[in-house]
Amino acid sequence: MSIAEPLKNIISYEWAKMSFLQQELEKLKITKEMFVEALIADIREVFRMMVGIENIPRTPLLIEPIIHFENSLTAMVGLTSTYSGLVCFHTTKNFAFKIASGMLGMEINELNEDVSDALGEITNVLTGSFKVHLARCGAKIKSSTPSVIASPDYNISAGSPENTITMRFSIGYDWFIVSVTLEDN
16 A cells, blocks of 8 residues: 555645756656655665664654754755755754664664764665655666764754755654755755
């Protein structure tokens, strides 16, 4: 069963005018729902294979982009070529520790280079899988190496909200946010 129908019902905001992202998805003959569905499948698969977490929700909450974070970590990969943009992965320290522990097969409960490397690698693999969907439709995209921010208080602005898809996943008390921004280069 396709999750496109439930996704239409959980979108918390409407794009007032046709955004660059919508125009480009139309050119690539992909609906926003199809693209989001593919992104969710990729996220679920990456967490299953790399971290050993099987219970990632099939229908995350689609939200407006968040720019202010407190006591969080953010991994980012830049995009360029046909489009410019950014893929961001935001989460709490505790969930970052769980991700790193799952990837490395050992208990991690302090912020260190292993945690940053794990989040960077997750974001890099997610970016690679997103690129595959766009490449199948003819887009050419290059990506940067991951960067990770771990700070008590920071802001990240990655382009216009109408060109960003932001998904919030909750797993018990843990959460993470994945956002993809694509803009005209």
